[in-house]
Amino acid sequence: MQTVLKSKEQEVRIETEGTVTIIGEKINPTGRKKLADALKKKDFEFIRKLALRQVQAGAQVLDVNVGAPGVEEKVMLPEVVKTVNSCTDVPLCLDSNDSEALAAALEVTPGTPLINSVNGEKSKLDSILPLVKEFDTAVIALTMDDEGIPKDPEARLAIAGRIIDRAVKMGIRTENVVIDPLVLTVGADQNAARVTLETIRLVRKEFGVNINLGASNVSFGLPERQTINQAFLALSFGAGASCVITDPEKLSSTILACDLLLGRDSYGKRFLTHIRTVQNA
Amino acid sequence: MQTVLKSKEQEVRIETEGTVTIIGEKINPTGRKKLADALKKKDFEFIRKLALRQVQAGAQVLDVNVGAPGVEEKVMLPEVVKTVNSCTDVPLCLDSNDSEALAAALEVTPGTPLINSVNGEKSKLDSILPLVKEFDTAVIALTMDDEGIPKDPEARLAIAGRIIDRAVKMGIRTENVVIDPLVLTVGADQNAARVTLETIRLVRKEFGVNINLGASNVSFGLPERQTINQAFLALSFGAGASCVITDPEKLSSTILACDLLLGRDSYGKRFLTHIRTVQNA
Numbered sequence: 003m004q005t006v007l008k009s010k011e012q013e014v015r016i017e018t019e020g021t022v023t024i025i026g027e028k029i030n031p032t033g034r035k036k037l038a039d040a041l042k043k044k045d046f047e048f049i050r051k052l053a054l055r056q057v058q059a060g061a062q063v064l065d066v067n068v069g070a071p072g073v074e075e076k077v078m079l080p081e082v083v084k085t086v087n088s089c090t091d092v093p094l095c096l097d098s099n100d101s102e103a104l105a106a107a108l109e110v111t112p113g114t115p116l117i118n119s120v121n122g123e124k125s126k127l128d129s130i131l132p133l134v135k136e137f138d139t140a141v142i143a144l145t146m147d148d149e150g151i152p153k154d155p156e157a158r159l160a161i162a163g164r165i166i167d168r169a170v171k172m173g174i175r176t177e178n179v180v181i182d183p184l185v186l187t188v189g190a191d192q193n194a195a196r197v198t199l200e201t202i203r204l205v206r207k208e209f210g211v212n213i214n215l216g217a218s219n220v221s222f223g224l225p226e227r228q229t230i231n232q233a234f235l236a237l238s239f240g241a242g243a244s245c246v247i248t249d250p251e252k253l254s255s256t257i258l259a260c261d262l263l264l265g266r267d268s269y270g271k272r273f274l275t276h277i278r279t280v281q282n283a
Numbered sequence: 284m285q286t287v288l289k290s291k292e293q294e295v296r297i298e299t300e301g302t303v304t305i306i307g308e309k310i311n312p313t314g315r316k317k318l319a320d321a322l323k324k325k326d327f328e329f330i331r332k333l334a335l336r337q338v339q340a341g342a343q344v345l346d347v348n349v350g351a352p353g354v355e356e357k358v359m360l361p362e363v364v365k366t367v368n369s370c371t372d373v374p375l376c377l378d379s380n381d382s383e384a385l386a387a388a389l390e391v392t393p394g395t396p397l398i399n400s401v402n403g404e405k406s407k408l409d410s411i412l413p414l415v416k417e418f419d420t421a422v423i424a425l426t427m428d429d430e431g432i433p434k435d436p437e438a439r440l441a442i443a444g445r446i447i448d449r450a451v452k453m454g455i456r457t458e459n460v461v462i463d464p465l466v467l468t469v470g471a472d473q474n475a476a477r478v479t480l481e482t483i484r485l486v487r488k489e490f491g492v493n494i495n496l497g498a499s500n501v502s503f504g505l506p507e508r509q510t511i512n513q514a515f516l517a518l519s520f521g522a523g524a525s526c527v528i529t530d531p532e533k534l535s536s537t538i539l540a541c542d543l544l545l546g547r548d549s550y551g552k553r554f555l556t557h558i559r560t561v562q563n564a
Contacts (some may be wrong), residue, residue, distance in 0.1 A: 236514040237544055272507070
């Protein structure tokens with residue numbers, strides 16, 4: 003199954019049977035004080051640099067989130083979309099809890115972006131899916147609802163099913179719903195990653211859709227986070243994830259190594275080109 | 284299923300449902316000139332250090348191989364077994380192409396070692412399985428035969444089946460045959476790792492036995508070998524491998540991270556203890 007994202011002139015296909023799609027996570031002020039300050043000061047040059055560095059490191063799509071205290075998202079999200087589009091032409095992943103901010107950003111985003119995110123909460127379904135339909139975009143759907151994040155894979159699968167169902171009834175194509183099975187830190191719950199991996203397998207088997215992961219939470223609070231994140235990504239791709247929101251400067255090499263090992267990179271050409279590019283950067 | 288290895292006083296269980304067993308690969312002169320020289324000069328202190336460093340880094344079993352030009356294996360393998368046993372008490376993995384050297388080493392090895400290895404070649408089956416039976420050990424069985432290494436997983440599965448069959452008919456217990464699906468470099472064949480991963484899945488499903496991997500070949504000739512090896516280990520454990528012959532100084536952290544992510548490490552205690560030990564070493 004393919005989820006087609008577009009920028010002004012580029013197309014990126016998230017594919018269940020293809021190479022993994024890398025979404026750069028760094029334009030997000032959560033835990034990044036310098037970016038939060040830059041957003042408050044409207045230092046757009048800082049944001050341009052963040053965008054370019056990530057594309058250079060292998061990001062094929064860029065997540066754009068401006069949620070920080072003192073920042074009016076409805077105004078700033080479209081501004082940052084324009085900023086990123088002024089220096090690079092990759093499809094965007096519009097990331098906000100505020101549906102008005104998303105609507106404002108959608109008005110100025112060329113092509114077909116990914117919306118980040120809807121989930122099974124009634125208010126989210128009611129506010130986000132109409133935007134997906136109206137702007138004919140794709141959307142990331144988190145497997146949580148008004149009851150919270152279920153502890154077992156079957157319940158997460160059921161939420162994924164309800165969101166897909168609702169989307170399809172509204173006329174959104176199944177392939178435009180990218181399921182995110184959510185991952186919590188294994189530092190707090192030894193089953194956290196196992197449940198996510200099992201959810202990936204179940205969702206792939208049941209619905210055949212693309213699956214996205216936010217891949218840094220899993221190691222929160224633990225030492226050697228890079229090692230844990232690398233291992234988790236490989237386990238996730240082995241289970242069937244096809245798209246990841248991550249730090250491409252830290253994890254692109256691991257992601258491309260997984261594509262190579264999973265037989266998706268003839269003679270390692272893509273991996274070798276990437277390593278050469280990164281080493282010369 | 285459990286494969287129980289023993290040293291003089293310790294027991295190590297390779298378990299299909301448990302944490303991964305780490306076999307230290309470094310007492311093997313192939314590609315290690317210093318060790319080859321040490322063996323020729325009978326510099327046993329060098330070997331003791333290699334043994335201790337690996338156990339310190341997380342090895343639970345040590346592979347012992349003395350195959351180098353100018354070294355008489357039948358004499359040296361028992362000598363090195365005694366050397367390793369003089370400084371540490373982990374079970375051993377006796378690694379030789381020479382069945383007489385293995386027989387001589389088995390005479391001086393306490394407990395239940397692992398023999399590395401038999402395969403589907405007639406001469407190997409005839410020379411190695413009788414030793415496994417006589418000394419009541421476990422054995423690594425490579426999925427190749429007189430025709431070479433098959434390119435497809437089903438053919439490797441068939442060889443695994445034939446070896447297990449032959450072993451069982453001789454009175455060797457199934458759980459004492461640890462299948463090694465073999466891995467070639469993805470630099471030469473883009474399907475090399477995929478075929479290995481699929482073989483792991485098939486062998487686990489069909490026979491339920493433990494599966495060992497030599498985990499360094501896969502990246503031969505490529506840059507960023509550590510990244511590729513880390514990713515491959517995670518993919519392999521996700522597919523069902525339970526035992527690995529590797530460099531514990533480079534890869535123990537990744538292996539323990541995988542156990543943590545696969546829900547086999549309550550509150551990450553084992554991972555955290557390992558990281559602390561390695562950082563203080």
